[in-house]
Amino acid sequence: MSDLHELKCEACQVGAPMVTERELVELSQSTPEWDVHEREGIKQLERIYKFKNFKQAWAFTDKVAKLAEDEFHHPAITLEWRKVTVCWWSHSVKGLHKNDFICAAKTDLIFVSMQD
Template sequence: MTDLTQQKCEACRADAPKVSDDELKTLIREIPDWVPQVRDGVMQLEREYKFKNFKQAMAFAIKVGEMAEAEFHHPSILLEWGKVTVTWWTHAINGLHRNDFICAAKTDALLAD
């Protein structure tokens, strides 16, 4: 499988296919720190990142926002003191699309920047 961080998000429409159970099992192996969960009936990917202080957490949240804007795919970002929680899902299909896994991998890669 191609490294998810090297892929680009594709435009997603309401009729785009959701990730199948088999695809989920394969893709989640590439982003092992992310937790698939169902919230309000919608499958999502979520990860919590910890930082030493609010300033570092805020800087990371800004990086996530900039990456999301570049991909034109936008997560939920919860910024707290020393913590950022990022949640990816595709609003257009009310579930997970390959784009969410691409962006989750790219979010992880931001830690190395």
């Protein structure tokens, strides 16, 4: 796992720079389980996590929600039976910012911690 999970999100205002294509490639190497999807012209990071049951998926969702509040950066979270889909993107810049990769790495860390 990269060191991204050790970083803190920075305040991201309208007009903040999105990641460049080069940064996207580099940051994607640090978050290899995440896919970049474009929805309505907006790039987003997405990953689907699988669980043994709904209760574990729900507990994971709660932890990701706490992360979002702690970082003041909020993803789309879809909770389903035995799986959770998380999408990170920066609403203010309508695309991907380094914050999204930081939160993706922290989300992965939450998932790993729940597997023990």
